[in-house]
Amino acid sequence: MPFLPSTRLMLFMLGSIGLITLPHAWHIPPVLFSFFTLLLLWRLLSIWQPRYLPNRFGVFLLMLLGIGLLYSQQHSVFGRDAGTSLFVVALGLKLLEIHGRRDVYVIVYLAFIVAVTQFLYEESILMALYILLVCGVLLATLITQNSHTPQTLAALKTSAAIILQSLPLALVLFVLFPRLEAPHWSWLDDDIHAKSGLSNTLEPGSIAELSLSPELVFRVKFDGELPPPAQRYWRGPIYASTDGVSWRAPPVLGRENNPDQPTFSDPSYAYTLMMEPQKQNWVFALEMPTEFGGGLRRNGLYQLITNKNPGDRAEYQISSSPSYNSGGISKTERKENLQLPGKPSDRVVELVKQLQGKQARPELFIGNLLQHFRQENFHYTLSPEAMPDKPIETFLFERRAGFCGHYATAFVYLLRVAEIPARVVGGYQGGQINEVGGFLEIRQADAHAWAEAWLEGRGWVRFDPTAAIAPERIERGVNVDLQIASGAVNFSPVQLDAKTLSWLQRGRQLWQSVDYNWQRWVINYDTVNQKAFLQSLGIDNFVKLGYWLVISVAGIGGVVAWRLLRPNRRRQDPALRLYRQFCAKFAKAGLSIEIGDGPQTVAERAKKLRPDLAEAIERITALYIRLRYQADSEAGDLQVLKKLVARFRV
Incomplete structure (x- = not known):
């Protein structure tokens, strides 16, 4: 049978891709970003009108158009801007051909690459938080894709849990793993961005x-x-x-040495x-x-x-x-x-x-x-x-x-x-x-x-x-x-102390201080800074560094595995929890429920005790059996069961 992605999955995926590519509206040529936006909206409309999707020949023509636009705007596929534009255009084209689960995975992984390219333009803490958020939504797309009963809130919660569990391990690898300095591919980078400042x-x-x-x-x-x-x-x-x-x-070539060295x-x-x-x-x-x-x-x-x-x-x-x-x-x-x-x-x-x-x-x-x-x-x-x-x-x-x-x-x-x-x-x-x-x-x-x-x-x-x-x-x-x-000369007032500053000034300076430390300790954590930090911990060779990495990764992995796998920490099925609340209400009315009694047995006994509630008992029992044991349950069934149990009175 042909693969038909669900509406929920497509909305999840297209929404996350739109969020990931949005900051690139200021980074790549408007023509290319408009082309990508058109493809994204085309795929969004096709969720409800599949007949509007182009056939293979149509996708081929769009690909040629994309290559032409890319070449006319960038004249290359190398460099920061050209490479980013290539990934964005390829992502938009791939959205129009989803024939199987593999295509969904390819789109999601390509979207992760586009998300990473944002850091080639901006490395602020706000951008890092934004990318973390949209990657969480993208991860929820994969969770929805692999869930039999997909639910939006549950997928987002699972995504957040996975990210939180991975942060300690990511922190250890960031601090301890040897830094690899990227080479300066100046011959590949033809992106010239003017910056203001003093000149010669x-x-x-x-x-x-x-x-x-x-x-x-x-x-x-x-x-x-x-x-x-x-x-x-x-x-x-x-x-x-x-x-x-x-x-x-003046020219400084050949004048590196002063006639006299300055004294201080x-x-x-x-x-x-x-x-x-x-x-x-x-x-x-x-x-x-x-x-x-x-x-x-x-x-x-x-x-x-x-x-x-x-x-x-x-x-x-x-x-x-x-x-x-x-x-x-x-x-x-x-x-x-x-x-x-x-x-x-x-x-x-x-x-x-x-x-x-x-x-x-x-x-x-x-x-x-x-x-x-x-x-x-x-x-x-x-x-x-x-x-x-x-x-x-x-x-x-x-x-x-x-x-x-x-x-x-x-x-x-x-x-x-x-x-x-x-x-x-x-x-x-x-x-x-x-x-x-x-x-x-x-x-x-x-x-x-x-x-x-x-x-x-x-x-x-x-x-x-x-x-x-x-x-x-x-x-x-x-x-x-x-x-x-x-637009006129203005001088600062006499220096104010922290108590005199307005709350707005204090808030802005607080944020600037956070940004300064983020840039200093995270963005500028290069080989030199890492070496100095590791030496302060007594790590002065690769053998010790290897021990620290193995022990840290194994320790964090063990703690996470213990929290996930211990039985008393496993989350109770929400449908089972609601059904137990229903049984507890009957138990107070004198209904005897023994170990091994199935939901149908309990329902028959409950109807004999309260014939006037037979219809509600049957409906609650049927919903519970459908959620607990059948594969055709719908996303709204759990909410209906929750309301019925809450209104049920013995």
């Missing part, structure tokens, strides 16, 4: 655009006290060469920095990094570079000291950081002369320049007027309103005119403290630009002209939410 070029307004982005860049947890706000500068790219409009990072003095701060996926291989360390773990190197511009894939989330152990002396400067560096795009205008030369540039010590000129920014009605704004023609001069003498990039580039330009080597530094400043988790969150809205000047005997020294105009930007940091909502 600093252009007018580029940092102002980032100031309206809440995107998380990295999180930092200090081992001890946090550095004061005025020292929370997270160093990024250096911008040295300019054409008068944009500034670019107390205080020193040790911290764990977790970088979010980025498009550059930069790690934004607290200025200036002194010690850093494997996978990091410090280039000739004192910037930390990672050899890990920047598209992956990564964690680093770093120590930094804000008090440092970088030492001398080479002829190449001096020339590079005195470069000007052309001869400065008379107004610029006059301003430098007025502020005693070239005439006094560099420190005096720098102090005069910062005082000039404070006293000459300069303003700090996120939306300055456009300055397409000679932006530095226009900013200095006409507009006098700009963002940190305007102040930093103008400051460096004037120092170079005064023959003081200077450069622009990009990075992030500040960060929001998570009072619940005790860590800093740095977002794109914290992007900042400042300046460095080389001074004799001191090396490269940081100067932040923004602090001269808006000191609250440095001392209090950015209020990301208000700044994004208003």
Whole structure:
């Protein structure tokens, strides 16, 4: 006989598949997801109208259409997006050809693979819980498929029980089983996803655009006290060469060794920095990094570079000291950081002369320049007027309103005119403290630009002209939410303690703390972290690890088997339980029920005792026999029996 899946089974399966593929609506091309959705709805309609199902030739034509759409959108079957699209389209096509139980199993197993591909896009704890939920529904589909009397609630309960029983074993395998680092199949991955952030070029307004982005860049947890706000500068790219409009990072090839190694003095701060996926291989360390773990190197511009894939989330152990002396400067560096795009205008030369540039010590000129920014009605704004023609001069003498990039580039330009080597530094400043988790969150809205000047005997020294105009930007940091909502500069209020925070802020920080620990201890549990954890338990070789695995797996398996197989823990049949309640009511009325009496014998004796209840007795007995001993019972029979027993009175 042809295999005809039940309506309940099909609804279960199609519902779970719809839930599993739903998040991919944001991951794969809309054309391909629409094609899959059409196939899913087609199969759903065919549950009640089987004649609408396509024949083999129709399925073949749909397959060719799917291949054509896949190729037109992805141009390949390799890579994250292309591979995921291939599985989703194949799943949709397979739904249209169910000829036996094997096809149901193939569809369910393929759906499990599609569920796993969600973690290629998002690894948050919410996504993990969502996938666990929909996989539970998918598992209930298999239970329904193999049940003689399928019931929705019972299948879901059984699925949940199986998942709960498997979690301890999954936890042991996650912690103890050797981690297999996936190779970087860069030649297979043609998926390029742009990420916002700093780049090798600093252009007018580029940092102002980032100031309206809440995107998380990295999180930092200090081992001890946090550095004061005025020292929370997270160093990024250096911008040295300019054409008068944009500034670019200098080449670092062949400049890995500095003329002098920097020297440091107390205080020193040790911290764990977790970088979010980025498009550059930069790690934004607290200025200036002194010690850093494997996978990091410090280039000739004192910037930390990672050899890990920047598209992956990564964690680093770093120590930094804000008090440092970088030492001398080479002829190449001096020339590079005195470069000007052309001869400065008379107004610029006059301003430098007025502020005693070239005439006094560099420190005096720098102090005069910062005082000039404070006293000459300069303003700090996120939306300055456009300055397409000679932006530095226009900013200095006409507009006098700009963002940190305007102040930093103008400051460096004037120092170079005064023959003081200077450069622009990009990075992030500040960060929001998570009072619940005790860590800093740095977002794109914290992007900042400042300046460095080389001074004799001191090396490269940081100067932040923004602090001269808006000191609250440095001392209090950015209020990301208000700044994004208003599109204008907004600073955080004076730091609040946990008691002062609103319940909404505490709830959000609590969730961010949970997410931080999930990313740190679960997602980033790689080979290095596993090795360190196992060594803390005394497991330092594969023999000991094997003993731990065998003992743990056997112990958990034994406990689960004992709980499942011991007789006194086996669940009583619900129909038998209801029938015993029925017999107990008659026993109180004086009916004698002996061991070995069948339901028909009990029914005959009960009717003789209460002829007026004969109809109810026969109906309850018939329903019980049907549920207990016959294969043609229906899903609603148990509920009917429950109502009859509850209403029955002797």
